[in-house]
């Protein structure tokens with residue numbers, strides 16, 4: 633099926649908002665180091681742009697998770713496909729995500745990370761679809777709240793395509 637993309641948030645809007653979030657994080661973590669955790673692959677573009685705008689010391693790590701399948705999806709159980717390289721003990725952890733949708737993946741992931749002895753764990757997401765939430769997740773930094781539409785760009789994909797778009801677009805089927 634053919635599709636086209638309609639711009640929802642322009643590159644300028646996204647860049648400006650990331651700068652604002654970077655400023656907030658730099659202020660909130662003053663005097664501390666922040667350990668950013670990117671959830672692959674979607675969070676990668678946002679994390680790089682955000683990290684460049686944070687002025688306190690930053691370290692980075694990456695993880696990749698996948699759902700266990702249809703049956704366990706409702707329980708929010710996720711499988712670690714690629715685990716972190718570093719320990720989280722005593723660190724100020726900030727999870728950087730592309731989008732919070734149902735909240736299932738993140739709710740489980742945050743629990744797992746909190747069990748690894750960090751000083752604290754916060755969550756930063758570029759996009760939030762609050763209408764779709766099934767599991768309550770506390771989001772500390774949100775780029776944009778968006779309506780319940782399927783979006784791509786800035787790391788988000790449709791069938792592995794469009795991650796490289798420098799803006800956020802809505803997929804429309806022709």
Ligand code: IMP
Nearest residue numbers: 732733734735736737781782783788789
């Ligand atoms: P959930 O919050 O556990 O439902 O899962 C969120 C994940 O679903 C995100 O990290 C994305 O990978 C994917 N996702 C949710 N909504 C969209 C969308 O609009 N476009 C692309 N991926 C999405």
Ligand code: MG
Nearest residue numbers: 671674730731
């Ligand atoms: Mg994701």
